Amino acid sequence: MIKAKYIFILICTLGSSFGVAQNSNSNWKAALFKIVDSNYETFEITQYAHVFSGSKHNIVRIASELEGLKGIKLPLENTNPLKLKFKVPVKVLVGVFQDEKPIENAELVLKNALTITGLPPVNVYAISYKKGTHTINPNYKELFTVLGVVENNQELVFRNAEFPDGNLWNPTFIVEGFSDEKPIFEILGGENAPTIDEGMSGTEGIQGGFEGGRVVKVGDTYHMFPTERAGEIGVEAYYDRVKTKIGHWTSKDAIHWKRKSTIYQASGTYAVTDDDNPMNDRRAAIWSYMPVFNKKANKWYGYYLAYTVSKTIEPNHSFGRIWRCESEVEGIEGVGGPYKDIGIIIEPGLNSEPWEGRQGVASFFPYQINENEFLGFYSGAYPFKTWDDYPKKTGKGWFVALAKSESLEGPWKRLDASVNPITSMHPFFVENPIVSKLPDGTYIAVFDGGPDGWGHHLPNMMAYSLSKDGLNWSEARYLPIEKKVDKWWDIMRTPLCLIPEGNDIYTIVYAAIDLEKRFHPMGMVKVKLNREALAERVKKL
Structure with missing residues (x-):
């Protein structure tokens, strides 16, 4: 103070x-x-x-x-x-x-x-x-x-x-366009209402709307793989977070979407014990599907999160594990699957750190930094101060860290405590980072910057961080898209992509929440990269 x-x-x-x-x-x-x-x-x-x-x-x-x-x-x-x-x-x-x-x-x-x-x-x-x-x-x-x-x-x-x-x-935070530095992204505008909302075609059977996942573009078609908070008719909204689906949607403009298929369906079964016990259904809730094309294997890999779900302990999503799957259809056009499971690539265990907390490994996104070197963001939340606090006594914090591998198949090894968790982006809240490269080769991660609501006082904007090497990441900058888009949401959640469209213009599809609705919609915005401002920023990294 x-x-x-x-x-x-x-x-x-x-x-x-x-x-x-x-x-x-x-x-x-x-x-x-x-x-x-x-x-x-x-x-x-x-x-x-x-x-x-x-x-x-x-x-x-x-x-x-x-x-x-x-x-x-x-x-x-x-x-x-x-x-x-x-x-x-x-x-x-x-x-x-x-x-x-x-x-x-x-x-x-x-x-x-x-x-x-x-x-x-x-x-x-x-x-x-x-x-x-x-x-x-x-x-x-x-x-x-x-x-x-x-x-x-x-x-x-x-x-x-x-x-x-x-x-x-x-702490205080930097909002793009509202500081002494030049913004590297100009908000061009976007849809002034949700692009997918309750009652639209394809939303049948989805009680609670959407959250997280990834959008990729293949040719002239956008492919979206959101977490669908399916729930059940007549069951309270809390259950929307438990019985989830991973859907596959397509669009030609990132505005009008058509649902194509279900990639995965969670069981929605609550845990019977409070600890990380194999008696519990460890695929009770499925979230955060991240498709990544493996050029070497000539097929799409999917990385997704499976939780044990507690009915009485916060967080209800516990002991997250990351699964890898592969498309059964080879080539870039096989993005829609079907997919087959290969196995778990990272999970709670002897190599976990207390900061990973009760939520376990809560997201994963891999990216290449050299010919035979890959890094992957993984996350944790509701940290334990020490392992003596396991399994119920948790703190607050949503952290990300890095694992490394020689291939997208793994094995993946957590980096040590000299690197993890990565607090340079934000000291206690980063969720679901998705990494790509800008035209100059700079790595950029877009992610959920945290809510201003539910008792939290966070920026309530999507954010990005930059890195020259994929290892060291800059302090986050937050995108105030409501300055160019009618604010139909109360709480901003997760960006699902940063897709280049040419002429330095990028498309972002995002999930957000209108607190008057049970259904959480999707939206879309376009931004433009300022290369001169980027060059100035990169010099300071």
């Missing part, structure tokens, strides 16, 4: 050379202003905006009165005075962190008005200034930034916005 008392100053403006755009989301009338004797830049007060230059603190909750105002981005450790010139008498809106006592000669107009990651809640005061040039420093020596000004005769009605403490969002 930041103990120093920081302050904000909010500026709402009109015009271009003398101020910036007017706020259209409140009744507060903007005043004009001009920055004097400095090269500070303005920025729009909006969700995900970074309020300090050179920092990762960004806005995740914002009062409607403040949306669309223009701020001045100051460094975290500001030593230069900020001078502003006003054409008329104004009220400068000052936001204060950790409000221990009121500001002298100021009116409190908004309480808990902003949530900024890694920082305390913000209360907003109005301070009057006369016409003319003023140094903005309302009797504080600590850091402040400028976010808005209204005319002095404006009546400001007090309100408590009741937004939570930004320290709940720990």
Whole structure:
């Protein structure tokens, strides 16, 4: 928690050379202003905006009165005075962190008005200034930034916005397009509604919708292998997570989909013991099917997750094991199968680490780094602090790590504790990474960045990480696709692909959740790669 008392100053403006755009989301009338004797830049007060230059603190909750105002981005450790010139008498809106006592000669107009990651809640005061040039420093020596000004005769009605403490969002995170660095992906847009939703053709018998899996493109056809949360009619929604299917869907545009077949069907049988016991059905739930084409074998391999399922212990998905299967049809066109099981490639056992937790090996995705060298992301969740906590006493955390092999067939060996788990991407939440290569040879992993919901305070966006060698991975960047796509979801979940379409354009198919529905739909968005920005980013890896 930041103990120093920081302050904000909010500026709402009109015009271009003398101020910036007017706020259209409140009744507060903007005043004009001009920055004097400095090269500070303005920025729009909006969700995900970074309020300090050179920092990762960004806005995740914002009062409607403040949306669309223009701020001045100051460094975290500001030593230069900020001078502003006003054409008329104004009220400068000052936001204060950790409000221990009121500001002298100021009116409190908004309480808990902003949530900024890694920082305390913000209360907003109005301070009057006369016409003319003023140094903005309302009797504080600590850091402040400028976010808005209204005319002095404006009546400001007090309100408590009741937004939570930004320290709940720990750590802070970088949102693509909302930091000092150039974004490598531009959000072009996509479907403003789910591409597959309840009642559409092919969804019969799928009570709970979709989550995870992979989409690949063969020729001009997209092939999707999602986890179908099938459940049963008349059975509670919890069971959707237990009785699952792996479906095969096809599309020509990644928007209109047709269900072709069922690749695997889970048993949906609950465990009879609490430990990892062979008496339990270890294929009670099946998830996260990842098809990968093996050029050497000239056939598709599938890697998928099978769980034991507890009815009473969190997490209900326990002791995950990764199976490998092969298409019985050779060649790239054999992607739809049928598939035959070959065996388990990685599972809980003597080589497991406590951080893999009760959930066991919860996902797997292999990728090639040299002619005879492969790495594979595997994951774990609900960690044990020590093995003495096995099997019921778990913590929270969703981690990924790496295994290695000389071939896609295996055997796969976990890398040691000097590498695993990989916390450089995010210290405690990465789910279902899928790896591919960008045009310059850089590895990219796209993954679920974690929910803002269910008691979690995570980015609620899909994310990506970069690597030069496939071993060392960068800090995650998160994609705010709702800036170009109508937000039909409450909780963003898993990207299933990053498919190149030519001209540096990529298609992403993703799973997300509308909390008003039992059925979890699928969506689609397109992004464009900025190669110059990528080159700059790669230099820093």
